Amino acid sequence: MRIAIRRSLTVTATTWCAATLLALPAGAAQAGPVDPPEPGNCAERVSGTLTANASTVGSGSPVTVSWSGRVTTPLCSDEVTFRVGTASVLASEQVAATGAKVFRPLVGTTFHLYAVYPGGFKSVASRYVGITGEARVEVSINQLQVVKAQESSGDEPWLMIFPIFADGTTIDAGNLASASARVMSAPGTHGMLGVSSVRTNTVVNVPPAQGRFSTVVQPVRNLPAPLADRMSIVGFAVIALEEDETPTTAAVAGRNAARSALTTEINTLIRELREPTSADITRMHARVAEAATAAVVQETVNSWNPMGFIDPDDVIGAGFRYLTLEQIKTSSTGTQSFAIPVEGQGASYVIRGTISRT
Secondary structure, three states, X not given: OHHHHHHHHHHHHHHHHHHHHHHOOOOOOOOOOOXXXXXXXXXXXXXXXXXXXXXXXXXXXXXXXXXXXEEOOHXXXXXXXXXXXXXXXXXXXXXXXXXXXXXXXXXXXXXXXXXXXXXXXXXXXXXXXXXXXXXXXXXXXXXXXXXXXXXXXOEOEEEEEEEEXXXXXXXXXXXXXXXXXXXXXXXXXOEOOOOOOEOOOEEEEOOHHHHEEEEEEOOOEOOOHHHHHHOOEEEEEEEEEEOOOOOHHHHHHXXXXXXHHHHHXXXXXXXXXXXXXXXXXXXXXXXXXXXXXXXXXXXXXXXXXXOOOOOOOEXXXXXXXXXXXXXXXXXXXXXXXXXXXXXXXXXXXXXXXXXXXX
């Protein structure tokens, strides 16, 4: 009889404990404090908004940027700080979660609201504020036509492509001594066109990754509107080469030397605040080609000459084309095409490209 009672009490107690545990909310049966969020987990618990009171302003004019950052989990509230800035989180300013500030951008600027938390940071909101009169443009080198190949078995052509943007992004007419151009470069050298043994009367398409460049340009700062557009230039320089025994390191050295020489030439014109003349362009072609050739030859000698002879890549020719921002804005089609014939070393090529407003 006692055994039966004890068994009944044991079963009853067990049933009560199980029912009680099942009735508790999830997690309530676990004793001890709740662990704080792991570093990085707060990244998924932050959000925010950022607005500006104008989409475009004059260069140096005020724009009010307002923001509101949110943390959706209380456990992350003490772990997250907010920063507002432009280029990088390191250069940004720590701010309250909600606020506003007046900025005076000189160039088109993307403002960011950053959330910083243990283990990292991210931009939770952004807003672009443009400069009055700016335009998005695209420089594209589309095709290379081998009119006459240098070698009977076919050429191995490649291009040094340098888009040039000389505009208010980096030019202030009130401080010409510090003015400069943005001179970019195609990343490739040998094999950049993806072809070899290109024979006479063959057209090769330039891959977009090598020949297409897009950016925003704006009128030169501190000039009257019509003149500011007229003195802003979008263009490109291109050098056509035929690959021989030059190692890729020498090709890269030649490209870098040409870019440096081109930048120097363009900056000289900028600091005189004038458009290039035909004499300027002729001189530019010569100096850039000479710089490229000299660097290619020197690097070939330094890095690869096992047989005791030098057969560097041949420079077939160079070309330069540009439009002013005024021409780009007033173009009826928005696009102007160019065909640049280059001849030399027994070869004849035509390089085709466009400058367009996008």
